[in-house]
Structures are given as C-alpha cells and as structure tokens.
Amino acid sequence: MSMSQRKKIVIWLGMISSLCLWWQTGMAQETVPVLSVHLEMKARDADVLFKKDPYDRSTFPVSMLVDGKQLNGRISVKGSFSRSFDKKSLKIKLDKGSKWRGQRRIALNAMATDTSMMREWLAWDLIHTLGMAAPKVNYTQLYINRRYIGMFLHIEWIDPGMLAKFGLGDDGEFFHPLDSTFCGDLGLQSVADVERCWTKLSPRDNDYSPLKKLVKQLHDVTADEFDSFLEKNFDVESVINWIAVNAITSNGDTYNKNYFIYFSRKKGRWVLIPWDYDLSFGRNWDEFLEYPANILNDNFQYYYPLELGLPNPLKDKLLKNPVLLERLKQKLRGLMGMPVEGYAATPVWFTPEVMHDRIDALTSVLTDNLNRERYTTTNAQKLREQASALKDYVSFRYNYLRKTVLQVTNWVPDRASIKVSKAGETESWVDGFGKTLGTIQALSLNRAAEIAVDVERMTVPEFLPEDTDASRCVKRTWFLVNKTPFSQLNVNLSWQYLHENSRNTEVGKNLDDESKLNLWVMDYEKWRQLPVSINKISNVIETKGMDIKAGRLYRFVACQE
Amino acid sequence: MFTNNLNGRPNVMLQQIALITVLFIVTGSAQAGGWLRSEGEHRYSAYLSNSSSNRSWDRYGNDTVSGCTSNVTALTHEYEYGYSYYRTLFGKVNMATSECGGDKVSGLGDVYLGVRGRLNLYKNGSAWEAILIIPTGYDGQRSNRLGYGELGIELGLYGTTKYSKKSTFAYGGSFRFWNGSPSDQFRTRASWSYKQNKQWAIRTSLEGNFSLNNGNSVTPASINGDFESEFDVIRGKIGLRRQIGPRLGLTVGLYKNLWGRNASQRQGIYLNIAYVWGRL
Structure with a gap:
C-alpha cells in the first residue's frame, strides 16, 4: 500500500469517525440558526x-x-x-x-421570564425532534x-x-384553554361553563359541541380501554409525545392550560400541540409566595414523576393504561439513548453529553450580543449560571428518569454507592428514589474504589464548625466513605441540596445568600474549609482537588459565614 | 353677578336652586379624568342616579327650606374610544327627569364631545381633556330645565398617584366656559380608591363646582332667577365596585351634597355599569 493510499484511508477513517461522533452528539457541531x-x-x-x-x-x-x-x-x-x-x-x-x-x-x-433564554428553544427543539405538529x-x-x-x-x-x-387541514375545530382561569383540563367541569375555560380559535364561532363531546368521551372511557380509544379518536403519537416532552422538561405548567387541541377533519382525529415551556427544565412555581416571586424565583426541582402537573384525563388515563405507558417509556428510552424494544427508535436527544453540548452551543450564541441588548433582563454572568443549572438539571433528571421510570432498582432513599474506576469520568450518587446526592470526578486514583455516600436531609447538621450559626447552614449533612482498602483518590466533588420551594427547602432560615456558602469537611475530628463554587439555582456546591483516602469517613456541611 | 333680591320670590328661588343642582347631577361624569384607553379599545358606561332634596343653601350658604321636594332621576350614557395610544375620544349624553312641586321635565340634556391626551407619555393616569358641550333641543329658558341651553367648552387636567397596588389617589380640575349668561365654572375632584382584591374595591370622592361669578342675569321673564348661572357645591360620594371578569364593572354608591351656595342639599344613590371591549 502506497503512502498516498494510506493517507486516503486515514482521511476517510477520520471523516467516518467524525460523522459517527456528529451522529451521536447531534447538536455538538450544529450551528444554531439566528434570524434578523x-x-x-x-x-x-x-x-x-x-x-x-x-x-x-x-x-x-x-x-x-x-x-x-x-x-x-x-x-x-x-x-x-x-x-x-x-x-x-x-x-x-x-x-x-x-x-x-x-x-x-x-x-x-x-424570553424575559427565563434568564437563560434557552428553555423555550430547547423544548421546541425536542418537540421538533419528535416530529410533532x-x-x-x-x-x-x-x-x-x-x-x-x-x-x-x-x-x-x-x-x-x-x-x-x-x-391536518385548515378546516378543523381549534381550541385553546384560557390562560387566566386555569380550568381547561378536559375534565367535565371545564365545559360546564365552557367559555370560562376555553377559547375557540377556529372556526370563529361559538360551537363548542365537538369539545364537549370529546370531554364526555374522555370522562366515560376507562383506563383499560384508553389505548383503543386514543387510536380511534386521536393522533396517538401527539399525546404520547406531549406527555414525554412534559416528562423530559419537567413541565407541570400545563394540562389545565398551555396547550392547543385541534380536531383535524382531514384525519378525523384530535391532535395535541404543546405550548409555553418557560417554567420548565428545573424552574418551579412556588405556591407559597405572592406574585411575582411565585414564578420568578431560584426554586429548583428535577424529581417529579411522570404524573407531574395538574390532573387531565389524557395524561391520567394514558399513565394507567399498560400499553400506552409502555409506549411512553420506550419513547423516553429512545430520547435518552437507551435501547428501544418493539418500537421505532426515537432520535437521541436527552443524554447529559448531547444536552451539555447543546447548552454550550446556545450559551455561545446568546452571550455574543448580550451586552448590546437595549432592554435586557439578563446578563452574561446570569446566563452562564443558568446554563450551568440547566446542565445540572439535565444530569439529575436523566438520572431520575432512568432510576425511577426506566430501570427501577430499589427504593432506598438518601444513600448510594458507586465504583470510581477511571480518571476524568464523572459519576453520580443516585439514591433509590432517583435523587442525585452528589457527583464525583476522579482527577487521579491509584486503583478503582467504591465510594459510598449517605445524607441526612432536612435536618440542621448535628455537628458544625465552631462559631457557626446553624440557621445560616444548609439543612443537610453529606457523609462519604471510601470502602476500598489502600485506594486513594484526588477528586472534584459536588453536593446537591434541596430547594423545591419556599417551604420545602433545606436553605436555613437566615441563609440569605447561597452564593456565599462555604463547604466544610470533618476529617479526623477536625473541620477543614474547602474551596467552592456554588450554583444557587441548581443548589450545587462543588469543590475541586480533594484527597480521599481509604477507610475514612468524611462529613460535609455547608454554611454561610 | 348677583344683582337681584330674591326675598319676594322664595319658592321660585328654591325651586331654581334645586334645579340648577340638577345640572351638576346630570353632567357629573361617571368616569372622566386621567385615564386613556388603549388604542382600539372601547368603553361604554351607563350612570344612573336618583336624588331628592327638600332643603337648600341660599346665596350666602345658609340652610333654608325648599318650597318643594325635588326629585331627579338621571341617566348618563358615555362612550370612550382609544383612537390612538396618545388620544382617547369620548362622548356622553344625559337624559333626566326632574320634578319639583308638580313642575316636571324629562328628556335629553346636553351632549358632550371630548378628547383626552396624555400628560405623561409612558404612564397612564394623567391627562389633559377638552370637551365641547352642545345643548340639545330642551327649553333653556324655563325654570325647570335640563341644561343652560348654551354652548360650553371645558378644559381640564387630571392626575393619579398610586400609593400601593391597592390604593390610588386621583385628582384633577377643569374650567368650564359658557357662551351667554351662565357663569364660568371651576370644577374639581379628588378621589381615593382601595382595591380589596381583583373583584372588590371601594371608592370615595369629593367633587366641587365653583362659579367664577362672571355670569349675567337671565331674562327675568323666564324664571326671575339671578342665580341659575352661579352656584357652588361640594359633594361627597362613596361607592362599592365589583369587577365581573376583565370587561364588566359594576358600582353602586351614595352621594350627598355637603356644602353649597345656591344649591340644594341633595342626596341620592347611583349605579354605574361599565363595559370594555376591543383590545383586551
């Protein structure tokens, strides 16, 4: 084989491997189109x-x-x-x-309500990936x-x-739940006073009878019959995709509003069209706060089940129907890059690797001209912090869905153990309820090590560094033990704490600035302060370059000075 | 100018005082002032009031007994249209039935055509206003009448201060210039409203009408009243407002003339219904 032939082969192999990488990561090399x-x-x-x-x-x-x-x-x-x-x-x-x-x-x-300016775009990208109308x-x-x-x-x-x-034709019956009355949930009461809960977009008449008939049918059909009912009356994929999108994005701000429903005369079926995803990807409504803090806050969640959001017969009966539930799960598996059985594969969209690249690409596009914005509601620092929180959301949600929906293993809370075997790889401790307790990335290690983590949650730490005000601490203690004899690691560690809303929170009552949290570790009965970076949106405290020795129990607490 | 002595004609005088006050009642707008409509937005309101009086204040402000019990029922239709963000056009017309001592008159009063503009480009609630007052075919010379029967122009400035999400103070004043005999007037209003929640609000206000004392006597043959062109009155109002959805508002309330000169000691009730459509 001549040199030039070898060169050609190397070039071809390079091209093929690049193509494979692009196929796997999808967005990584894709540019984000921007109009003017x-x-x-x-x-x-x-x-x-x-x-x-x-x-x-x-x-x-x-x-x-x-x-x-x-x-x-x-x-x-x-x-x-x-x-x-x-x-x-x-x-x-x-x-x-x-x-x-x-x-x-x-x-x-x-995109003013979302300082990342990414959530809506990401949700629509997912919706398009699923081929929805x-x-x-x-x-x-x-x-x-x-x-x-x-x-x-x-x-x-x-x-x-x-x-x-x-x-779908343009002569169908087009309805939209009214945003202000929160009652367009397809339940019987939603059509009792129909114009209070719904608006008819097309044709422009007051004939709500098709919607009323549908609501009655949805009420009467049993969960067991729901798969055949949907096949007959709906574009089934549009419903499954809608639930899948809401599950991936953890969007509960729908089901009684924020969607469209269209009866296509051409197809003889109803079609679901999703809408409004700014309160998604970890953002959370706070029922205990007054407007606008109930919507604009640093609450964070990733652990709501598939049932998240208010009741709606489409969701409720779909989740109770084994055939449809399995289809939904297979859809999620496909999106999450897991093997799909018995159904056409869905493009991989929701893996941490793909999403992190996607978020990086969006960050680059959005920060470019941010300082030139005339009426801005965000800035580069806020946007990067949000981007980082989005990445955390993706990792945590991915872990949650895998553990609790797709590969259920056990239901043991607040503890997990993982084997760290390779430098550079990031692993998460995920408990039996799908909660990510923390992550570890080994920078160096002398051998594979099993590292176990246990947390005491919703409790002021029993032991604190001297002169620390307990009310300014995160109400959580993390315990880490390296169970593998003679192993020694140098690692980056990050811990997650809870701040679902103003009531269900581990943020101490006098902890007024989470970005000023310090992380302390007790090692041999001495407290040591660690260098940290904080993401107060995703409630993540990260420390870098910490040594972990075999057989040692490390106790971590986080407090504001 | 007050030139004639009324002592010889007490009944006519008191009747006239009562009836002149009618003018204030029937021209009392349900919601004039500092608010502009969004471009393309419409608002219609109907303001129905009923009042009675059997006492008056004379030209010196002294309490006197009226010669008859006056009863007035008035209905004002008002329509506003947001011509642009910067201008709101409006018109209103009064219909009233006024009765005192067997003398009864019913029908259309004056028609008001006006334009309102912004004093603050960015904030609603402060405005200038110009109104043309056009008499309809009523008899402006009889003692019991529904208006002066003269053309008028009103120019006013209005403002609003919001103290909190719930509490608002509105204020303003205008000059009303009349063609012919009636005295020009300065009219002023201050109101405070408190929103209990999205549905309920309470509103109190003080409204004043003060003659500039530059009127002329009207033809003595008509009513022998030197005073119909000049009167002062301060009125207190309190109302409860119920908002029914984004478009419909309903207010019921009471009002009472608190002080006056050449004015009746009138008290009454009112009902206001307002409906907004267009750019909601």
Whole structure:
C-alpha cells in the first residue's frame, strides 16, 4: 500500500469517525440558526412601545424591511404577566397581502421570564425532534430604526394555516384553554361553563359541541380501554409525545392550560400541540409566595414523576393504561439513548453529553450580543449560571428518569454507592428514589474504589464548625466513605441540596445568600474549609482537588459565614 | 353677578336652586379624568342616579327650606374610544327627569364631545381633556330645565398617584366656559380608591363646582332667577365596585351634597355599569 493510499484511508477513517461522533452528539457541531428582523417606526412610538404601561394594549404603525421591500403593519406588546418586564414580547400584524415567512402575524418572544433564554428553544427543539405538529422556532435579532434591541424567539403563529402544513387541514375545530382561569383540563367541569375555560380559535364561532363531546368521551372511557380509544379518536403519537416532552422538561405548567387541541377533519382525529415551556427544565412555581416571586424565583426541582402537573384525563388515563405507558417509556428510552424494544427508535436527544453540548452551543450564541441588548433582563454572568443549572438539571433528571421510570432498582432513599474506576469520568450518587446526592470526578486514583455516600436531609447538621450559626447552614449533612482498602483518590466533588420551594427547602432560615456558602469537611475530628463554587439555582456546591483516602469517613456541611 | 333680591320670590328661588343642582347631577361624569384607553379599545358606561332634596343653601350658604321636594332621576350614557395610544375620544349624553312641586321635565340634556391626551407619555393616569358641550333641543329658558341651553367648552387636567397596588389617589380640575349668561365654572375632584382584591374595591370622592361669578342675569321673564348661572357645591360620594371578569364593572354608591351656595342639599344613590371591549 502506497503512502498516498494510506493517507486516503486515514482521511476517510477520520471523516467516518467524525460523522459517527456528529451522529451521536447531534447538536455538538450544529450551528444554531439566528434570524434578523429590521423594523422602522416613529422614534416616539419605538420608545413608548417598551416603556408604556405594560397592560396597555395599543398598537403602533410599523414597517418591516425584508429584502429591500417594506411590509407595513402594526406592532404591539404581547403576553400576560411578562409584560411587566423591560424587555417586552412583541406581536406584529402585517397589512393584508403582506407576509413574512408565509405569515401575516409575527410573534417575537422576549424570553424575559427565563434568564437563560434557552428553555423555550430547547423544548421546541425536542418537540421538533419528535416530529410533532408545532410552530417553527428561531432565535431572532431584532433591530428597530437600525438600532439593536435584543435577541428574541420567533415562534411561528399557531393557526389552522400552520397546522395545514402538517397535513391536518385548515378546516378543523381549534381550541385553546384560557390562560387566566386555569380550568381547561378536559375534565367535565371545564365545559360546564365552557367559555370560562376555553377559547375557540377556529372556526370563529361559538360551537363548542365537538369539545364537549370529546370531554364526555374522555370522562366515560376507562383506563383499560384508553389505548383503543386514543387510536380511534386521536393522533396517538401527539399525546404520547406531549406527555414525554412534559416528562423530559419537567413541565407541570400545563394540562389545565398551555396547550392547543385541534380536531383535524382531514384525519378525523384530535391532535395535541404543546405550548409555553418557560417554567420548565428545573424552574418551579412556588405556591407559597405572592406574585411575582411565585414564578420568578431560584426554586429548583428535577424529581417529579411522570404524573407531574395538574390532573387531565389524557395524561391520567394514558399513565394507567399498560400499553400506552409502555409506549411512553420506550419513547423516553429512545430520547435518552437507551435501547428501544418493539418500537421505532426515537432520535437521541436527552443524554447529559448531547444536552451539555447543546447548552454550550446556545450559551455561545446568546452571550455574543448580550451586552448590546437595549432592554435586557439578563446578563452574561446570569446566563452562564443558568446554563450551568440547566446542565445540572439535565444530569439529575436523566438520572431520575432512568432510576425511577426506566430501570427501577430499589427504593432506598438518601444513600448510594458507586465504583470510581477511571480518571476524568464523572459519576453520580443516585439514591433509590432517583435523587442525585452528589457527583464525583476522579482527577487521579491509584486503583478503582467504591465510594459510598449517605445524607441526612432536612435536618440542621448535628455537628458544625465552631462559631457557626446553624440557621445560616444548609439543612443537610453529606457523609462519604471510601470502602476500598489502600485506594486513594484526588477528586472534584459536588453536593446537591434541596430547594423545591419556599417551604420545602433545606436553605436555613437566615441563609440569605447561597452564593456565599462555604463547604466544610470533618476529617479526623477536625473541620477543614474547602474551596467552592456554588450554583444557587441548581443548589450545587462543588469543590475541586480533594484527597480521599481509604477507610475514612468524611462529613460535609455547608454554611454561610 | 348677583344683582337681584330674591326675598319676594322664595319658592321660585328654591325651586331654581334645586334645579340648577340638577345640572351638576346630570353632567357629573361617571368616569372622566386621567385615564386613556388603549388604542382600539372601547368603553361604554351607563350612570344612573336618583336624588331628592327638600332643603337648600341660599346665596350666602345658609340652610333654608325648599318650597318643594325635588326629585331627579338621571341617566348618563358615555362612550370612550382609544383612537390612538396618545388620544382617547369620548362622548356622553344625559337624559333626566326632574320634578319639583308638580313642575316636571324629562328628556335629553346636553351632549358632550371630548378628547383626552396624555400628560405623561409612558404612564397612564394623567391627562389633559377638552370637551365641547352642545345643548340639545330642551327649553333653556324655563325654570325647570335640563341644561343652560348654551354652548360650553371645558378644559381640564387630571392626575393619579398610586400609593400601593391597592390604593390610588386621583385628582384633577377643569374650567368650564359658557357662551351667554351662565357663569364660568371651576370644577374639581379628588378621589381615593382601595382595591380589596381583583373583584372588590371601594371608592370615595369629593367633587366641587365653583362659579367664577362672571355670569349675567337671565331674562327675568323666564324664571326671575339671578342665580341659575352661579352656584357652588361640594359633594361627597362613596361607592362599592365589583369587577365581573376583565370587561364588566359594576358600582353602586351614595352621594350627598355637603356644602353649597345656591344649591340644594341633595342626596341620592347611583349605579354605574361599565363595559370594555376591543383590545383586551
């Protein structure tokens, strides 16, 4: 074999391995497309649009510049409670005959409630990966009068025209639960006073009889018959995908609102279209706080079961039906890169590796022009902290779903043991309830070691460093023991604590700034302070380069000075 | 100007005092002031009131007995439209039935056409207002009447201060200029409202009308009243508001004239229904 032939083979092998890597990691090499929208409007209107009373519904004349053409229309602020943010979500309605990307109505979401600006995009990316009938979504740089305003998320306007592109026809019955009344849960009471809970989007009439009939059927059908009922009346995949998306993203802010339901006459079936994923990927509503802290907070959760969210017969009966539950599980397995049995494989989307690369790619795109944003609600530091919390969410949620839904092993809480055998690899202690207690990454080790962790949760630590105010401590103690004789490791360690909401929390009552937490370890009856980095959103305390010796019990506590 | 002595015609005088106060009642807007509608938004309100009086304040502010018991039922229809973010157009018309001592009159009062603009570009609640007052076909010369029968112009400024999410103070004043005999007037209002929750609110207000004392006597043949063009009154109001959904609001309340000059000591009840549609 000549040198040139060898070179060719090496090049080909390189290309093939790169292709395999790209296939595995999906997003890693993929660029995130970003659109640009240029608007012209009166300077006074442009100023007033963002600074006026948030609940004013006025529209203003606007021109959209597209390929040298000027498309005229009106612009207004859209949304509900997000209107009170400086950065407003916007709606443009072009004059009759004018269209941009095939539509007269253009929605630009400011993503102001989510300082990562990623959650909605990620959820829609998952929805598209599953092939659901859903709007196209793109990050969009908005300019008004040639001045950069900021990064928005363009979400294609959801109407029958959009659904027709998915072969569902545009002559169906289109319903949406009202956002403000929280009662569009497809239960019988949701149609008792139907216009209180629902709005009919198309056709524009007051005929709610198809919805009422569906609700009655959903009420009457038993869980055992639910698989055949869904096959007959629904696009089954749209329902399973909806539950799967909500399970992956841990989105409970739906089921009584935040979705669309469409009866396609063309298909003779109902179709589910998901909506609104800003309160997802770990973010959590706080029922014990007043608005706006009930929505805007640093609460974090990843351990809600598939039943998360309020009741809805579609979800409730699907989860009780063995056939449909198995289909859902196989869907989740596929998304999580686990072997799928008996069903077509779903693209791998939700593994820590794929997601961490995806989040890094988004961070890069979003931080690029962040300091130029005119009405920003985040900054580079906040965004990176959120990105890190998102990665933690992904790892923890992945562990949780594996352990409690897909590969149930035991139900022992608060303890776990793992074998650390390779430097560089990150392993997690996951207890029998799927809770991630902590993670370890060996920087060096002399032999494989079994490391066990035990936690005392929701309790002020029994022992604390001298002069430490117990009320400024995390109410959790972590115990770590290296069970393998003669083994010695140098590791990065991170510990997770609980802050689900203002009541169910391990944050001490006088612990007012979690970013100032110190981590202490008791080793041979002496307390030693460790260098830390904190993510107060995902409630993770990390220390780097700690030595772990065989047979030693280490006790960790975290307190604010 | 107050030029004539009324001592010889007490009944006519007191009747007239009562009836002039009608003007204040029927032109008392349900919700004028500092609020602009969103562009494209509509608001209709109906303000129904019923009041009675058998005592008055004379030209010096002294308490006197009226010659008859006056009863007034008035209904004001008001419509507002957000022409743009910067301008709200509005119009209102009064309908009233006024009776005193067997003298009864019913029908349309004046029509008001106005425009309201923002004093603060970014914040709702402070506004200027200009109104054209147009008489309809009622008899403006009879003693028991539904308006002056003259063209008028009103120019006002209004503001709002929010003390908390629940408590709001609104205030403002206007000058009303009349063509012909009636005295020009300064009108002012201060109100405080407290929102108990999304549904319930309580509102109290003080409203004043003060003549600028530049009116002329009207034709003596009509009513022999030197005073109909000039009167002062301060009124207190209290109301309970129920918001029914985002569009419909209902207010019921009581009002009472607390002090006056050439005005009746009137008290009554009111009901206001307002419905908003368009850009909600």
